[in-house]
Amino acid sequence: MGLLTILTKMKQKERELRLLMLGLDNAGKTTILKKFNGEDVSTISPTLGFNIKTLEHKGFKLNIWDVGGQKSLRSYWRNYFESTDGLVWVVDSADRLRLQDCKDELSALLREERLAGATLLVFANKQDLPGSLSKEAIREALALDELKSHHWCIIGCSAITGENLLAGMDWLLDDIGARIFTAD
Amino acid sequence: MDATEGGSQENDFTGDAGAGKMQERLQKRNQARIDDVERRKEAKESLSVAEEQLDYFSSTFKRERVCIEELLSSCSGADRAVVTQRLEEATAQITQLQKFLNDSVLFLTQYELRQAQAALQKLQASLTETRENALPKKKFAFRARSKVADKASVPVSDSPPPDVAPTPAGPHEVDGGAASDLCGFFNMDSEHLTKTSEEIQKRDVLLSHLSNCKVRLLGSPSTLHLKHIDSCEILCGPVATSVFVDHCKNSILSFPCQQLRTHRTTDTQVYLHVTSRAIIEDCHGVSFAPFFWSYPTLEEDYRASGLSQDINNWSQVDDFNWLAAGTPSPNWTLIPEADRKTNWD
Numbered sequence A: 001m002g003l004l005t006i007l008t009k010m011k012q013k014e015r016e017l018r019l020l021m022l023g024l025d026n027a028g029k030t031t032i033l034k035k036f037n038g039e040d041v042s043t044i045s046p047t048l049g050f051n052i053k054t055l056e057h058k059g060f061k062l063n064i065w066d067v068g069g070q071k072s073l074r075s076y077w078r079n080y081f082e083s084t085d086g087l088v089w090v091v092d093s094a095d096r097l098r099l100q101d102c103k104d105e106l107s108a109l110l111r112e113e114r115l116a117g118a119t120l121l122v123f124a125n126k127q128d129l130p131g132s133l134s135k136e137a138i139r140e141a142l143a144l145d146e147l148k149s150h151h152w153c154i155i156g157c158s159a160i161t162g163e164n165l166l167a168g169m170d171w172l173l174d175d176i177g178a179r180i181f182t183a184d
Numbered sequence B: 001m002d003a004t005e006g007g008s009q010e011n012d013f014t015g016d017a018g019a020g021k022m023q024e025r026l027q028k029r030n031q032a033r034i035d036d037v038e039r040r041k042e043a044k045e046s047l048s049v050a051e052e053q054l055d056y057f058s059s060t061f062k063r064e065r066v067c068i069e070e071l072l073s074s075c076s077g078a079d080r081a082v083v084t085q086r087l088e089e090a091t092a093q094i095t096q097l098q099k100f101l102n103d104s105v106l107f108l109t110q111y112e113l114r115q116a117q118a119a120l121q122k123l124q125a126s127l128t129e130t131r132e133n134a135l136p137k138k139k140f141a142f143r144a145r146s147k148v149a150d151k152a153s154v155p156v157s158d159s160p161p162p163d164v165a166p167t168p169a170g171p172h173e174v175d176g177g178a179a180s181d182l183c184g185f186f187n188m189d190s191e192h193l194t195k196t197s198e199e200i201q202k203r204d205v206l207l208s209h210l211s212n213c214k215v216r217l218l219g220s221p222s223t224l225h226l227k228h229i230d231s232c233e234i235l236c237g238p239v240a241t242s243v244f245v246d247h248c249k250n251s252i253l254s255f256p257c258q259q260l261r262t263h264r265t266t267d268t269q270v271y272l273h274v275t276s277r278a279i280i281e282d283c284h285g286v287s288f289a290p291f292f293w294s295y296p297t298l299e300e301d302y303r304a305s306g307l308s309q310d311i312n313n314w315s316q317v318d319d320f321n322w323l324a325a326g327t328p329s330p331n332w333t334l335i336p337e338a339d340r341k342t343n344w345d
Helices: A003-014 A030-038 A096-110 A136-139 A165-180 B002-073 B080-105 B110-134 B172-181 B298-305
Strands: A015-021 A048-056 A060-067 A086-092 A119-123 A151-156 B182-189 B192-195 B204-211 B212-216 B222-231 B233-236 B239-249 B253-283 B284-289 B318-321 B333-336
Touching: A015 A030, A015 A165, A030 A048, A030 A060, A030 A086, A030 A165, A060 A165, A086 A096, A086 A165, A096 A136, A119 A136, A119 A165, A136 A151, A151 A165, B002 B080, B002 B110, B080 B110, B182 B192, B204 B212, B222 B233, B222 B253, B239 B298
Parallel strands: A015 A060, A015 A086, A086 A119, A119 A151, B182 B204, B192 B212, B204 B222, B212 B233, B222 B239, B233 B253, B239 B253, B253 B284, B253 B318, B284 B333
Antiparallel strands: A048 A060
């Protein structure tokens, strides 16, 4: 029995996953987290620091970390990388002006060694806004098709209406589950 | 005599035997003591390994760093092929150094880790810089066909002008979409500007590179972006989501919104109605007072925006550069009631 098998067994027993939710400020990370948890989303203020929520879904215990996206907080993102199973990158689909910013920050993250094993889910958020870009446009803008280092998926969603949030999370859990829990 | 001799001999004998035993015991104890010392020494050594590795780490890291810096500085003025080869070498060395750092993470303190990371980042930056200087990439960009971009006297700024001209790096299709969906005013000086409700309703409105202007936006946009604003007075109806303010100075702003996000702004007054929260980042001399302004369809626009008129957190501002709880941030203030404006002309 190799070390990997032991580790896998341990993880399997816990069925506990660590998800890290990042993105530029105003992308809707906290709103997604609160909506997913069934909380009120009308009074959310820009995140000064981070939120963590633990919730159960599909038999997994999920620890979701939502870290503020303001420029001055981005340098702290690295403190949350350790043992992350899934990375959720949230994009404000209506924020055309900062798509380049968004791409740069994401590609910097994907070069991080400590996130090398993590599955990437991109939420093209705010699809409910009339001026928002489609998920295909976001996929092109972030050059996701060139991404070979991580398992990834992009899903158009709306944190306000809750549309597709569950679909995204299900894909993420399936992908991580297939990687971690079926190794033996 | 004999007997005594014999007795003494016997005594000697037993004495010898006793001495022998004693010596053996002493030797045993001595050995035990030496063993103990050895053990302690070993234990101490195993404890002090981290310390030694720390020294080893910092000296090795420093040596490698200097080496890479020399390699980079030797690039200027050299032949193209040589530069290419040296840059490649530097890249490999930096990668190796990063790996060395990663391997050493276990015994490094937070401070040292951060220092080393910063040093590596600096190296990476100077590598990029050297590469750009020595081997400039061919610039490729789509021509901006918009009239706005053709206008003379576009202010030169460090960030690309975020108006309808496509940014060279972004995919064309996306920016083409941006042009059709954004509305607003760009590159104007000393003008009175107005947009009606029909023009901005539920849309993203961008005002950029304006100076000495008076702007009135009579409607409810979805999002409002203000960029590179100097000495302007900007009033806007209820903004359904966020207002972004970036690079704004000596101005007066007034609007209701859900969230206000203010960046790199100085000496600006905001007459604000905010239902969630206002934040500032890299700002100085920003002051706040409650929103007041009225125009015929304000009530209607409030309803369209979905903002509550009863909740106004204008005085609760979070400063992302001031995380100390208890002491107020020096970067923003509330405007004393006596000093507030009472009417717009």
